[in-house]
Amino acid sequence: MNIDFISPESWQSLCDHLSELVKISKKNSLRVYNSSYSALYEVVVGTAQFMSHKRSVAAINGMSPHIPKLLPYFFKETYSVQLANLSQVISPKEWVDALKKDTLFVVFAEDHPITGEFFEFEELDQLLNEKKIYSIRISYSSFWKDIGTREERHYSVRVCALQNNLAFAVTGERFKSPNLITSEIPHLESAQVTTAWQRGKQDFFEDKEAVEKFESKLPRDFLRWPMQGPRIYDRAVIYHPDLNGEALQQGIARELGIQLAPVGFEKMLETTNLCRWRSQSIFSEGWWEHLPKDEVLRGMLILGVPLLKEPRLFSALEVAAKQSYFEL
Secondary structure, three states, X not given: OOOOOOOHHHHHHHHHHHHHHHOOOOXXXXXXXXXXXXXXXXXXXXXXXXXXXXXXXXXXXXXXXXHHHHHHHHHXXXXXXXXXXXXXXXXXXXXXXXXXXXXXXXXXXXXXXXXXXXXXXXXXXXXXXHOOOEEEEEEOOHHHHOOXXXXXXXXXXXXXXXXXXXXXXXXXXXXXXXXXXHHHOOOOOHHHHHHHHHHHHHHOOOOHHHHHHHHXXXXXXXXXXXXXXXXXXXXXXXXXXXXXXXXXXXXXHHHHOOOOOOOOOOOOEXXXXXXXXXXXXXXXXXXXXXXXXXXXXHHEEEEEHHHHOOOOHHHHHHHHHHHHHHHO
């Protein structure tokens, strides 16, 4: 017997549960989604359908793989799409003033999911609110810095990525767009959401001194990834131009006794090597403005702050590199 029925109240109950964990402002609301992309898609498309009289939208590309995937819907529906790369928004005021008068929203990313580079968005968010344009942004890690203390402005929506299969959006008072399908599909149980929230909170560490110290004294032939601007100091980003990042990752894990999580869920030791991600296109779809060269992506490692404080890490890197050279 199959009873394919989901109570919408169960989704609202889950939203209320996470709202209490997050401790959002009483002036804000929270919605739960199955992923950060589904959250972003529902917010932008739901808003467009709800306010269909406004036929212009804007997006800032360069830091999120989700944003280019949102645009085909708006091209198909003949919206005027105002697209800019992050490096083009040098003066937020000039850029906002140049937007069309019927612009419904601007969608952009707070931070980079791989490198942790950070876009200082406050001025842009304020200017958009003043013009009553929805400011819709996605945060992969930076939300941990002020979640629970920040109050979103009236026309702001912040999508926060907890893990691959869980995200939430904190919305300002003037965001009234209806859901598309999220209240009608299965979600994690409350206990699973609590665990994901607690684990994410425990896993987020910023330590500028530890990151800079590690990146300045790397083993031979390892190099620091040159950041393009401000960053979140919860990770070090390095690469080896001649070696396979997945082989290095596995070698370090063996030396330190780390049990690696599945791709997309690993929190302490990840790589951009395409063998690890089983994808040929994940980093070549035009979303990463300062995309590294192939040899850099092949050998890039992202290491969390707790791992940087492991005294055996330096030697583990050296051993993993020697093993990788031998395998070559």
